[in-house]
Amino acid sequence: MLDVDFFRRWMAAAAAAVDREADRLTELDSAIGDADHGSNMQRGFAAVTAVLEKEDPQTPGAVLVLAGRQLISTVGGASGPLYGTLLRRTGKALGDAPAVTDQQLAEAFASGVAAVGQLGGAQAGDKTMLDALLPGVEALGTSYAAAREAAEAGATATVPMQARKGRASYLGERSIGHQDPGATSSALLIATLAESYERGGGGS
């Protein structure tokens, strides 16, 4: 079972990963966006860390709902509402159980990813977050390691795509040849999920 500590570890690992990779995310974003994805995600996850500390939520669902709300309130841009919705809707789907199964998390995460698709209106192949999230969530039914690999492969696969959503879409064909920063940070989020699982199992 995955308990509240597991989800707190996941958010802490995500914050650390975003910190570590901030420059790379910003670098990717300067090629086809506006050079701020790293610093925006850094600000958001630093705020998530602070609010989890302060409010000390007691269930897996509550951790993700609070983290999602905090991202919406601090990130701005498209990433704030999209990542915020991803975590908030995943958390809502987990309900108020004190611990959840791998299967429940996989299903809840799938509903979070679906909510991102609905909010942003993007589809697979549009060179967005979804190109990492969709394969990642599909593989999550198999294993956490498989999800990480699938999400990373999904992010890499955005390189030859032409962007059809978000700011990169203004570039048309010139967006081809660059990895999407949103897909890259999405793959990081899934990688930290796998990392949290491998380091401590379900936590209880």
Next chain:
Amino acid sequence: MRMLINVPETVVADALRGIAAAHPELTVDVDNRVVVRRDAPVAGKVGLVSGGGSGHEPLHAGFVGPGMLSAACPGEVFTSPVPDQMVRAAAAVDSGAGVLFVVKNYTGDVLNFEMAAELAEDEGVQIAKVLVNDDVAVTDSLFTAGRRGTGATLFVEKIAGAAAEEGAPLERVEAIGRRVNEASRSFGVALSSVTTPAKGSPTFDLPPGELELGIGIHGEPGRERRPMMTSGEIADFAVDAILEDLRPDNPVLLLVNGMGATPLLELYGFNAEVQRVLSERHVVVARTLVGNYVTSLDMAGCSVTLCQVDEELLRLWDAPVETPALRWGR
């Protein structure tokens, strides 16, 4: 890159403290990042709230005041504000007559204003929205995020703001805002890249001797790159790009806008060229505004915005306005 800042993390807050000190007629909430005209809410008047990433000054905070915006919500540099800001602004300016959100068409702005509208309506504030999407450099299709909101934002905020000041109800202020947007088109050109405080180096490389045509206001590279052109050649290119899309039968408002680092001497020279092209194409200019209004940090370059106006829109354009960056008639 040398910048007149303390640290990148505080540029927006530092600027807001400076705006507060320079403009006692505005209420500036530095912590929550909301700039409100001091007499808000004005009884019976529709509120106008806009916002967007910082780095486009004087847009939007410089357009807060009688006859234009009721409040502005500045986000981080080139990053849309968060919903909490717009909810707070809406609550501060709503007199019961409702609030119009003026939203530039960027994915982030659209999503955050959408969330804010839902939250504000939950709190009992009636919300309407006008989306500004005037940039002809972007093809409006299923394969892009749609046209960007640029220079026409100033026209929408001024003209809808004048309608609200006259006491028009929310549906009418919204309808006028839409009309202005639909009648407006822009095209922008960059002579240099842009440097954000967070990155500290140029967002894209523009080699000497080249210029970027069809740029946005966030350092997004443009539609194409060409060897440097003269002011007259740029005017021909920009005006023709607009006229391909909007063929005005009526007189137009003309905004010749600087991107931030182009001297007014050059902008006025460019205005002369734009007026020449418009005259050659038989477009009548009713009013002209030249200056740095919808900027992109330290980018050199300019944009041209045309807005086709009828008598009513022209009257509202001429109506008194009293904001830090735009003021006349009072």
